[in-house]
Amino acid sequence: RLNLTGRDFLRLADFTKQELTDLLALAAELKKLQKAGGSYQPLKGKALGMIFEKASTRTRVSFEVGIYQLGGQGMFFSSKDLQIGRGEPISDTAQVLSRYVDGIMIRTFGHEIVEELAKYASIPVINGLTDEFHPCQIMADFQTIIEHKGKLEGLKFAYVGDGNNMAHSLLIGAAKMGMDIAVASPQGYMPDEAIVSMAKEFAKESGSNVLITDNPIEAATQADVIYTDVWASMGQEEEQEKREKAFANYQVNGSLVERANADYIFMHCLPAHRGEEVSAEVIDGANSVIFDEAENRLHAQKAIMAAIMS
Ligand code: CP
Ligand code: NVA
Numbered sequence: 001r002l003n004l005t006g007r008d009f010l011r012l013a014d015f016t017k018q019e020l021t022d023l024l025a026l027a028a029e030l031k032k033l034q035k036a037g038g039s040y041q042p043l044k045g046k047a048l049g050m051i052f053e054k055a056s057t058r059t060r061v062s063f064e065v066g067i068y069q070l071g072g073q074g075m076f077f078s079s080k081d082l083q084i085g086r087g088e089p090i091s092d093t094a095q096v097l098s099r100y101v102d103g104i105m106i107r108t109f110g111h112e113i114v115e116e117l118a119k120y121a122s123i124p125v126i127n128g129l130t131d132e133f134h135p136c137q138i139m140a141d142f143q144t145i146i147e148h149k150g151k152l153e154g155l156k157f158a159y160v161g162d163g164n165n166m167a168h169s170l171l172i173g174a175a176k177m178g179m180d181i182a183v184a185s186p187q188g189y190m191p192d193e194a195i196v197s198m199a200k201e202f203a204k205e206s207g208s209n210v211l212i213t214d215n216p217i218e219a220a221t222q223a224d225v226i227y228t229d230v231w232a233s234m235g236q237e238e239e240q241e242k243r244e245k246a247f248a249n250y251q252v253n254g255s256l257v258e259r260a261n262a263d264y265i266f267m268h269c270l271p272a273h274r275g276e277e278v279s280a281e282v283i284d285g286a287n288s289v290i291f292d293e294a295e296n297r298l299h300a301q302k303a304i305m306a307a308i309m310s
Contacts, residue, residue: 002026004307008110008118009126010111012135012172013198017206018177020139027143027296027303034069034299041071042310046102046203048072050128053079053108054234058270059128059136060295063105063305069298070306075101079108081190094120107112109235124308126301131235132192134165136304137269138173140296144289145179145225147296153208154179158253158260160216161277162183162243163191166229166269171199176208184219185212186246216250220259227267228252228277243278253279257287265289 002022013022033040045209048067048142052060064074079085084093088168094117097104104121106114107128118125127135142152149155157174159167174181181199183191190196196212203210213219220226231243231250257264266278266288273278 002307005310006124008124008211008307009135009304009308010114010118011127011133011201012138012176015176016238017178019178020142020173023139023141023192023303023307024146024300027139028146030302030306031143031296031299039069040306041069042306043067044071044100046072046309047100048074048103048105048309049077049082049097049101049303050074051077051079051082051104051106051108052128053106054129054220056128057299058108058294059105059107062269062301063128065271065303066298066302068078070302071280072102072305072309086178089263090116091120093117094125095122096192098122101172103305126304126308129165131233132165132195133172134269134296135169135173136301137166139304141170141227141267142177143270143300144267144293145265147292148289149224155179155224156222156261157181157221157225157227158184159227159229160219160250160256161228161232161247162189162231164229164233166227167191167236168195170227171195172202173182175202175208175210176206178208180211181211182209182211182213182219184214184216184250186250187214188212189243189246195226215257215262217259219251220256223260223264225265225267226252226257226260229269229272229275230271247277251279253280263287267293272295 058117105126111130
């Protein structure tokens with residue numbers, strides 16, 4: 001059913017609703033198979049190069065274990081160790097790595113770096129987070145929502161916090177899949193306007209709603225899912241103090257989640273800062289599904305790798 005062989009996985013916007021639906025179904029199947037002790041190894045003898053220009057716990061470990069479970073081998077490269085760190089062009093790196101490995105996962109800063117790598121690589125490239133997007137995380141998030149809510153379509157998804165890479169990918173993903181999404185961010189930290197317009201176009205097709213507001217209560221009211229992320233992303237460490245002030249009224253805490261539906265789920269891509277973007281009572285409370293979400297990085301990314309690399 002899935003025919004994505006050779007495709008890059010850079011942005012959710014590049015995939016149809018059907019393709020994303022099929023990838024999520026494959027992720028669920030692979031999870032079930034793994035829990036039953038079975039194995040599926042379509043990538044025997046293949047290698048995934050993993051380039052990290054930023055720190056990672058989940059992305060690194062889930063990709064490395066994932067490629068191994070699919071029969072292949074993962075290779076971790078910190079950009080400090082690669083010649084990229086000494087100025088070798090991305091285009092040369094892409095062409096050289098394409099002669100050795102069968103796929104590249106990269107976590108970096110500007111999204112244009114990933115686009116450049118994909119342009120020059122002759123093998124599939126996977127975006128493991130840029131300043132603009134984090135598409136693999138959204139696949140795991142949607143797999144988790146389906147597990148807990150049985151569907152995506154018709155749900156209300158609320159994102160409260162920084163209009164960052166997570167907000168962008170969630171906007172595109174929700175709008176594509178037909179889930180209503182409300183994003184609440186302070187003025188000055190709203191999601192990128194071009195991405196919001198793109199999400200609104202997708203929402204028109206899927207019949208869902210996109211709301212951008214600076215009012216967290218408006219976003220959280222009757223939500224089925226409440227999501228937040230750090231106030232200062234990787235690369236913004238020196239803005240921490242300024243951001244703590246700007247986001248002071250945007251904490252996801254007990255009084256905010258009271259506005260949501262009683263059976264709402266709380267999600268966070270992690271790493272989290274208790275007492276900043278989310279209170280401990282919420283993230284460690286009964287409605288939090290953060291560890292299912294983290295686990296699903298493994299299954300969702302196995303589906304992506306199996307689909308594009310085999
Ligand atoms: N959520 C996520 O991408 O986590 P890491 O930064 O640990 O990879
Ligand atoms: N917005 C965060 C997500 C981390 C997974 C960052 O870019 O640091």
